Each structure stands twice: as C-alpha cells, then as structure tokens.
Amino acid sequence: MKNRLRVLRAEREWSQADLAERLEVSRQSVNAIETGKYDPSLPLAFKLARLFGTTIEAIFDDENQ
Amino acid sequence: MNCIGKSQAVRIFLYRFAAMLLANVVFFTFTFIAFYRFQPKGMAAYLLAVLPALPIVGVLGVFALYLKEEQDDFQRSVMIQSILWSTGLLLAATNVWGFLEKFLHTPHIQMIFVFPLFCAFWAVVIPLVQRRYK
Numbered sequence: 001m002k003n004r005l006r007v008l009r010a011e012r013e014w015s016q017a018d019l020a021e022r023l024e025v026s027r028q029s030v031n032a033i034e035t036g037k038y039d040p041s042l043p044l045a046f047k048l049a050r051l052f053g054t055t056i057e058a059i060f061d062d063e064n065q
Numbered sequence: 066m067n068c069i070g071k072s073q074a075v076r077i078f079l080y081r082f083a084a085m086l087l088a089n090v091v092f093f094t095f096t097f098i099a100f101y102r103f104q105p106k107g108m109a110a111y112l113l114a115v116l117p118a119l120p121i122v123g124v125l126g127v128f129a130l131y132l133k134e135e136q137d138d139f140q141r142s143v144m145i146q147s148i149l150w151s152t153g154l155l156l157a158a159t160n161v162w163g164f165l166e167k168f169l170h171t172p173h174i175q176m177i178f179v180f181p182l183f184c185a186f187w188a189v190v191i192p193l194v195q196r197r198y199k
C-alpha cells in the first residue's frame with residue numbers, strides 16, 4: 001500500500017530508527033511499511049496517525065478505492 | 066538472530082528456544098546411550114523414545130508463546146512466514162527423499178533427524194524472508 005510515511009518522517013527529520021522507537025516496533029518494520037512491502041495492522045496505523053497528528057487516510061493511499 | 070529484530074519478545078524467545086534445543090540434545094544423547102546400553106523393551110522403550118520428543122513439543126510451545134508475546138506485527142509476520150516456509154521445505158524434502166529411497170535406493174535417513182533438519186531449514190529461511198522486505 002502506498003503511503004506518505006517517508007515524507008512525514010522527513011518533515012520531522014526523524015530517522016527510521018527514531019520513528020521505530022516512537023512506535024515501539026523494529027526499524028525493519030518501519031522500512032517494510034515505508035516501502036509498501038508490508039501493510040501495518042489497524043492499531044499500528046492508528047498509532048502512526050496519532051503520532052503524526054493526522055488521519056490514517058492522510059498517510060495511506062488505498063489504491064483499490 | 067539479529068535478522069528478526071531485538072525486541073524483548075525476541076530475546077525471551079531465543080533463551081527459550083536455546084533451552085529447548087539444549088534439552089533436546091541432552092535427551093537425544095541420553096536416549097541413544099540408554100537404548101544401546103540397556104536395550105529396553107515394551108513400555109520402557111516407548112517411554113524412552115518419547116523423551117527426546119518432549120523438547121520438540123516444547124519448541125512448538127516456544128514459537129506459540131513468541132507469537133503471543135511479540136507486539137511488533139511485522140516481526141510476527143516474518144516469524145509465521147519462516148515457520149511455514151521451513152515446514153513446507155521439510156515436508157517437500159522428506160517426500161522427495163522418500164521416493165528416492167524407495168525407487169533409487171538412496172541412503173536411508175532416519176526420522177530422528179527430521180527435527181534437526183527443520184531447525185536447519187528454519188535458520189536458513191528466516192534471513193531470506195527478512196530479505197524480502199529490505
């Protein structure tokens with residue numbers, strides 16, 4: 001699934017490791033989500049949205065819609 | 066095992082897994098020696114044969130506990146995929162070898178080596194699954 005995670009992270013000058021620490025997941029998880037190779041669970045998607053102060057739809061682009 | 070992350074769940078998993086492997090090696094060796102030395106029969110032989118299988122059941126429990134305790138969905142997914150792939154490879158390899166044994170008379174592999182083979186497949190598969198996401 002396409003997403004704006006890399007952009008949002010770059011805006012805050014966070015590394016993948018910084019974001020992973022804030023989300024309490026591994027850096028590999030952040031990388032896999034950013035590259036669209038892994039779709040996060042709903043709780044993690046909500047966590048991301050809360051962390052960036054936005055909505056899930058603003059981060060993730062459901063291409064099937 | 067750096068390849069599956071360093072969460073608390075992974076650390077606990079590795080300790081438990083190592084303990085089960087150690088128990089398996091100890092029970093395996095003990096059973097081997099006991100069968101050769103005492104040549105038990107009947108119920109004693111059955112009980113002795115079950116002994117090294119107990120840590121194998123334990124390993125499945127260790128996998129299940131990890132999947133329950135790991136909070137990182139991605140790492141959980143990597144573990145599930147690696148278990149499925151290594152189980153699939155094990156089933157395929159033993160099936161292929163079974164036919165080769167039957168029809169081409171290749172050397173017989175005893176079933177007591179199936180679990181070590183699973184562990185070997187799993188150790189190879191985990192970094193490969195992880196690599197998919199790099």
